[in-house]
Amino acid sequence: MAIHKKEIFSRKEQDLAAFAKAIAHPARIAILKVLAEKNECICGEIVEILPLAQSTVSQHLKELKDAGLINGSIDGPRSCYCINWEAFELFNSEFSGLFKSLQIDQAKKCC
Amino acid sequence: MAIHKKEIFSRKEQDLAAFAKAIAHPARIAILKVLAEKNECICGEIVEILPLAQSTVSQHLKELKDAGLINGSIDGPRSCYCINWEAFELFNSEFSGLFKSLQIDQAKKCC
DNA sequence: AGTCTTTATCGTATATTTGCGATATAAGAT
DNA sequence: ATCTTATATCGCAAATATACGATAAAGACT
Numbered sequence: 001m002a003i004h005k006k007e008i009f010s011r012k013e014q015d016l017a018a019f020a021k022a023i024a025h026p027a028r029i030a031i032l033k034v035l036a037e038k039n040e041c042i043c044g045e046i047v048e049i050l051p052l053a054q055s056t057v058s059q060h061l062k063e064l065k066d067a068g069l070i071n072g073s074i075d076g077p078r079s080c081y082c083i084n085w086e087a088f089e090l091f092n093s094e095f096s097g098l099f100k101s102l103q104i105d106q107a108k109k110c111c
Numbered sequence: 112m113a114i115h116k117k118e119i120f121s122r123k124e125q126d127l128a129a130f131a132k133a134i135a136h137p138a139r140i141a142i143l144k145v146l147a148e149k150n151e152c153i154c155g156e157i158v159e160i161l162p163l164a165q166s167t168v169s170q171h172l173k174e175l176k177d178a179g180l181i182n183g184s185i186d187g188p189r190s191c192y193c194i195n196w197e198a199f200e201l202f203n204s205e206f207s208g209l210f211k212s213l214q215i216d217q218a219k220k221c222c
Numbered sequence: 223a224g225t226c227t228t229t230a231t232c233g234t235a236t237a238t239t240t241g242c243g244a245t246a247t248a249a250g251a252t
Numbered sequence: 253a254t255c256t257t258a259t260a261t262c263g264c265a266a267a268t269a270t271a272c273g274a275t276a277a278a279g280a281c282t
Contacts, residue, residue: 040221088210
């Protein structure tokens with residue numbers, strides 16, 4: 001493909017896409033569920049629950065953190081993670097707001 | 112990586128992840144916006160608007176259709192596409208419902 | 223100091239995604 | 253019948269993502 005064309009699109013589109021990509025893997029959704037249930041959690045607990053290697057879980061956690069969906073802080077030798085609910089609210093409203101204004105025409109069937 | 116482990120996770124997690132993956136690209140979000148604005152649209156119109164080749168747009172449309180987010184029907188030599196609002200509603204409620212039950216603890220800060 | 227525990231990161235192999243040109247297909251127009 | 257138009261699909265190249273073992277780093281504990 002020579003080059004990726006993501007940068008051509010608007011910032012808002014890129015941000016929403018990045019958000020979506022962060023949850024576009026069952027393992028990461030499963031991790032988020034664990035975090036939601038336990039409120040906060042260290043990496044090792046997730047590794048025990050999920051059928052994935054420690055390095056893989058750590059990598060997924062990093063992606064979720066980079067996307068801003070979770071917070072993480074170093075707690076001695078371990079790392080404590082929790083869900084960033086504010087970010088989730090934002091994503092949820094961004095997503096549902098994406099077509100809200102146009103959804104009035106929903107009755108107008110097509111195709 | 113030897114093997115993909117998606118199938119290890121629950122169907123619901125896989126479905127939600129697949130949904131998210133469909134919108135995890137700026138080009139596909141842009142396509143959805145165009146479809147939402149025009150209510151229905153043929154492939155060629157999208158190609159004119161987006162800075163992508165016809166084959167690329169067609170491929171993105173296919174992915175959105177496979178994910179169930181849009182409907183498409185052959186209309187003579189062209190193809191008419193429109194948004195599947197029902198699927199969007201479903202995704203939206205699935206997503207926002209994912210953590211809703213646990214979000215009561217939102218005040219309980221951590222990390 | 224040395225040792226253990228926990229996690230991040232590196233290196234890697236493999237799989238998937240992205241993008242485009244070229245081609246195939248299918249219907250309408252001449 | 254031939255040509256044009258519109259779209260899907262194929263084949264390829266390059267970029268990303270996924271997964272894991274091995275290693276590094278950093279704090280706790282003797």
